[in-house]
Amino acid sequence: MKKLAMLCAATALTPVGAGAAELEVTHWWTSGGEAAAVAKFAEAFNENTEHTWVDGAIAGGGGTARPVMVSRIIGGDPMGAFQFNHGRQAEELIEAGLLRDMTHVAEEEGWKEIVNPPSLLEACTVDGRIYCAPVNIHSWQWLWLSNDAFAEAGLDVPANWDEFVEAGDALREAGIQPLALGGQPWQSSGLFNVLMATLAGPEVLEQIYGEKDAELAASDTMARVFQAAADAREMAQGSNVIDWNQATNMVITDAAGGQVMGDWAQGEFAVAGEVAGEDYTCIPGLGVHEVISTGGDAFYFPETGDAETEAAQDALARILLNPDTQVAFNLAKGSLPIRGDVDLTAANDCMKKGLEILEAGNTMPDVNMLNTEDTNNQLNDLFVEFFNDPSITPEDAQERFVSIVESAE
Amino acid sequence: MASGRPIQLFRNMTAKIAAIPMILTALVIFVGGTAWTVVYSFTNSKLLPRANFVGLDQYERLWNTNRWIVSIENLLIYGICMLVLSFIIGFVLAALMDQKIRFENTFRTIILYPFALSFIVTGLIWQWLLNPDFGVQNVVRGLGWVSFEFDPLNNSSIVIYGVLIAGLWQGTGLVMVLMLAGLRGIDQEIWKAARVDGIPMWKTYLYIVVPMLRPVFITSIVIIASGIVRVYDLVVAQTAGGPGISSEVPAKYVYDYMFQGQNLGQGFAASTMMLLAVAIVIIPWAYLEFGSRNRG
Incomplete structure (x- = not known):
C-alpha cells in the first residue's frame, strides 16, 4: 500500500519537460481527405513546437461532434483546442467567458493584415476581441459532375444548373442516378441554400437570413427557387445513401451524374485519384452566378487556467496561420487558404477557379x-x-420556410 | 424505550440513516432535475440555461412543428406494435420452451442473445440486413424470386416497421425469459389438476396460467414500455431519422434541439411533453394497481 502511494506521488511529481504540454485538439475531420488534411496540422505542430498534438477526432460530422465538444467545455473538462465552423455557433460560449481571448496572438502575428477576406476574422471577433483562428475557406456553391457518367448517357457535360436539369431524364434512362443527395439533414438544407444563393442571388440570401426579411421569403423570387428545389428533388430520388461522402462516391464511381456539395468534396476526389477536368468537372455557383460563400473552419481555444496549456494554445494558433501549414493543409483538404499571400501553384483546376472568384471579390x-x-x-x-x-408541394414548403424566417433571431 | 412511547421518527434509526443517500439522490437528481427541466422549458434558453421566461412559446412552437408530430405518430405505432408483438411472441416462445424440449438451454441462449447487444449494434446489423443490395431482398432474389421487393428503410411510409423489426429482434428474448421464469413458477399440481379435469392445454394456458402470471406481465410491461419511450439509439444507428423525417422519434427531437440546435428551451419543452405522456399512462395505472391493494 505504502509502495503504491509512493509510486503515485512519484508519477505526480515527474516534471513534464520545460513547459511542453500535450494539447488535445478535437475536430470532426474523419473522412479520407479530411483526415489527411488535419494530419498536416498535427505534423507541423509536433515538429515546430515542443508541445504534442493529441488527436481527438469525433466521427459523425459537426452535428454529432459539436454537442460533445460543448458539453465537455460546459462540464468543466475542456480540451486544448477545438474546431468549429466560425459564425454564430460559439456565440454563447464566448459570452459565458468559456473561451480564451486570443487577441494577443492575433496582434503579434498581424492577423488583421493577412486574413483575406476580412469577414473571416470578423466572424471570430466579439466586442473587438478575437476568439478564434480561422484556418480555411469553404464554400458551398459547387456542382460536381462525373464526366464518364455523362459520356455513358451520350451527353455533353453540362455547363450550368439548367443544362444539368435537362440532362436528368437522359441520365435516368441510362441507368444513372441524376443527382446524388445524402440523407443527412444538413445536406438537404445546404442544397437549397445553394439554389437560393445562385438562382436568386446572394443578396437575396443575405437579406432573408441576415435581416430575416419574411416578405422576401414569401416573394415570387423565392417561389422560383422552391420550384427549382422540386426539380432537384425529382433528380435526387433513389439516391439511398446517408453520408455526404457516400454521395460523393457515387459521382466518383460514375453511378451518379452529379452532386451539389461544398468544396470539401474535392478532397474525396483527390483521395480517389481523380483528376479535375478529366474525370470530373466542378462548376462554381452552379454555373449561374459565380459566387462563393466564405464559411469555413476555425479553431477556438477554451479557457483552461493552465499556463502550459495556454502556451501550447498560443503556439498552435501561430502554426495554424503559418503560410507553409496553410498551403499543406488546404491542398489536402480542398479548401482555400485564409491568406492571400501564399503560393498555391500546386492547386488543381477547381481550387484555382475558387481562388479567382475569391480574388475578384465575389464572396458572400x-x-x-x-x-x-x-x-x-x-x-x-x-x-x-x-x-x-x-x-x-413547393408552395407548402415555402409557407413553412416563411414562418421559420419570421420566428428566427 | 420501555419507559415511554417510541417517537415515530426515531424508530429504526439505522435503517433510516442508511436510506438517506438514496433519498437524497432520488430527491435531488430525479425530482430536482425533473423540476428544473420543467421550469426551464418555459424560458428561451439557447446553448446555456437562462432564466428568461417566455410563457408557453416553446410549447406552441413544438406543437406547430411537423417533425414533432411525426415523431409522436411514430412512437405510437412503434409503441403499440412493440408492446403487443413482443408480448405475444415472447409468451408463445416461452410456452414452447416450457414443453420440456431438448436443447432448451441452447435455444434459450440463442433467443436471448440479441438482448446482450446494444441498440447501436442492433441498428447497424439491421441496417445491413434490410439493405436491398446486401440483405434479405438480395438473398431472396438470389434464390430465384427475382421480382421480390423488401426495402423498408428507404420507404417513408413503412420505415418505422423496419425499426420495429430490429426492436423486436432485440427485445423479445428478454420478454421470453421473464415469461419462462413465470411459467416455471407455476405449481406442477395445477397442470396435473387441469389435465385430470380434461381441460385442453391452450385453455389451461389462457384461463389459468395467464391470470396467474399477472405480476410477471406487469414487470414485462414496465420494462418494455420504458424501452419504447426512450427509443433513440436504435433509430440513430439504423436510419438516422430518415428517409426525410419519417422515422423520427421524440427522444431524438429532444436531443437534436438541446444539443445540435443549441436550443435548450425547445428540448426541455419536448422532454416535458414526454414526461407528461408517461405520467398520463402511469398515474391512473398506479392508482388502480396500488390503490386497490391498500383498500383490500
Whole structure:
C-alpha cells in the first residue's frame, strides 16, 4: 500500500519537460481527405513546437461532434483546442467567458493584415476581441459532375444548373442516378441554400437570413427557387445513401451524374485519384452566378487556467496561420487558404477557379454566420422532409420556410 | 424505550440513516432535475440555461412543428406494435420452451442473445440486413424470386416497421425469459389438476396460467414500455431519422434541439411533453394497481 502511494506521488511529481504540454485538439475531420488534411496540422505542430498534438477526432460530422465538444467545455473538462465552423455557433460560449481571448496572438502575428477576406476574422471577433483562428475557406456553391457518367448517357457535360436539369431524364434512362443527395439533414438544407444563393442571388440570401426579411421569403423570387428545389428533388430520388461522402462516391464511381456539395468534396476526389477536368468537372455557383460563400473552419481555444496549456494554445494558433501549414493543409483538404499571400501553384483546376472568384471579390457570408444553430436546425428539418417526400408541394414548403424566417433571431 | 412511547421518527434509526443517500439522490437528481427541466422549458434558453421566461412559446412552437408530430405518430405505432408483438411472441416462445424440449438451454441462449447487444449494434446489423443490395431482398432474389421487393428503410411510409423489426429482434428474448421464469413458477399440481379435469392445454394456458402470471406481465410491461419511450439509439444507428423525417422519434427531437440546435428551451419543452405522456399512462395505472391493494 505504502509502495503504491509512493509510486503515485512519484508519477505526480515527474516534471513534464520545460513547459511542453500535450494539447488535445478535437475536430470532426474523419473522412479520407479530411483526415489527411488535419494530419498536416498535427505534423507541423509536433515538429515546430515542443508541445504534442493529441488527436481527438469525433466521427459523425459537426452535428454529432459539436454537442460533445460543448458539453465537455460546459462540464468543466475542456480540451486544448477545438474546431468549429466560425459564425454564430460559439456565440454563447464566448459570452459565458468559456473561451480564451486570443487577441494577443492575433496582434503579434498581424492577423488583421493577412486574413483575406476580412469577414473571416470578423466572424471570430466579439466586442473587438478575437476568439478564434480561422484556418480555411469553404464554400458551398459547387456542382460536381462525373464526366464518364455523362459520356455513358451520350451527353455533353453540362455547363450550368439548367443544362444539368435537362440532362436528368437522359441520365435516368441510362441507368444513372441524376443527382446524388445524402440523407443527412444538413445536406438537404445546404442544397437549397445553394439554389437560393445562385438562382436568386446572394443578396437575396443575405437579406432573408441576415435581416430575416419574411416578405422576401414569401416573394415570387423565392417561389422560383422552391420550384427549382422540386426539380432537384425529382433528380435526387433513389439516391439511398446517408453520408455526404457516400454521395460523393457515387459521382466518383460514375453511378451518379452529379452532386451539389461544398468544396470539401474535392478532397474525396483527390483521395480517389481523380483528376479535375478529366474525370470530373466542378462548376462554381452552379454555373449561374459565380459566387462563393466564405464559411469555413476555425479553431477556438477554451479557457483552461493552465499556463502550459495556454502556451501550447498560443503556439498552435501561430502554426495554424503559418503560410507553409496553410498551403499543406488546404491542398489536402480542398479548401482555400485564409491568406492571400501564399503560393498555391500546386492547386488543381477547381481550387484555382475558387481562388479567382475569391480574388475578384465575389464572396458572400456563409449561412452559419447569419443564422443561429436553432434556425439552421429548423431549416434542416424542413428541407430533409421536403427532399424526401414528393407529396410536399413547393408552395407548402415555402409557407413553412416563411414562418421559420419570421420566428428566427 | 420501555419507559415511554417510541417517537415515530426515531424508530429504526439505522435503517433510516442508511436510506438517506438514496433519498437524497432520488430527491435531488430525479425530482430536482425533473423540476428544473420543467421550469426551464418555459424560458428561451439557447446553448446555456437562462432564466428568461417566455410563457408557453416553446410549447406552441413544438406543437406547430411537423417533425414533432411525426415523431409522436411514430412512437405510437412503434409503441403499440412493440408492446403487443413482443408480448405475444415472447409468451408463445416461452410456452414452447416450457414443453420440456431438448436443447432448451441452447435455444434459450440463442433467443436471448440479441438482448446482450446494444441498440447501436442492433441498428447497424439491421441496417445491413434490410439493405436491398446486401440483405434479405438480395438473398431472396438470389434464390430465384427475382421480382421480390423488401426495402423498408428507404420507404417513408413503412420505415418505422423496419425499426420495429430490429426492436423486436432485440427485445423479445428478454420478454421470453421473464415469461419462462413465470411459467416455471407455476405449481406442477395445477397442470396435473387441469389435465385430470380434461381441460385442453391452450385453455389451461389462457384461463389459468395467464391470470396467474399477472405480476410477471406487469414487470414485462414496465420494462418494455420504458424501452419504447426512450427509443433513440436504435433509430440513430439504423436510419438516422430518415428517409426525410419519417422515422423520427421524440427522444431524438429532444436531443437534436438541446444539443445540435443549441436550443435548450425547445428540448426541455419536448422532454416535458414526454414526461407528461408517461405520467398520463402511469398515474391512473398506479392508482388502480396500488390503490386497490391498500383498500383490500
